[in-house]
Amino acid sequence: MQELNKNEKPKTQRYQEKETSSKEEKKKLIHSGTKRSFPIWLRLLLLVCGIIVCFAVGTMVGYGVIGDGKPMNVFEKETWTHIIDLVEKDA
Numbered sequence: 001m002q003e004l005n006k007n008e009k010p011k012t013q014r015y016q017e018k019e020t021s022s023k024e025e026k027k028k029l030i031h032s033g034t035k036r037s038f039p040i041w042l043r044l045l046l047l048v049c050g051i052i053v054c055f056a057v058g059t060m061v062g063y064g065v066i067g068d069g070k071p072m073n074v075f076e077k078e079t080w081t082h083i084i085d086l087v088e089k090d091a
Contacts, residue, residue, distance in 0.1 A: 056074075063079070064071030073079050 059074045060071040063069050063074045069079075
């Protein structure tokens with residue numbers, strides 16, 4: 001018979017077989033080389049594109065709707081130089 005620690009319960013042979021098989025199955029699942037359906041580099045690319053789109057839409061709404069300007073003027077260089085001049089003038 002097996003020697004028992006004070007805190008351990010005796011394990012039956014059936015339980016030991018089940019425990020070893022589950023460990024082997026876990027190793028197979030981890031090392032099976034599963035392919036991701038959506039690669040990480042594509043996720044990062046979509047995240048960056050999403051941030052850029054949100055920035056563009058946000059500036060268009062802020063300048064066009066809240067600021068009473070034309071939304072497409074946000075993409076002109078003169079608009080940004082004017083905004084930077086206003087910010088630096090106050091500082």
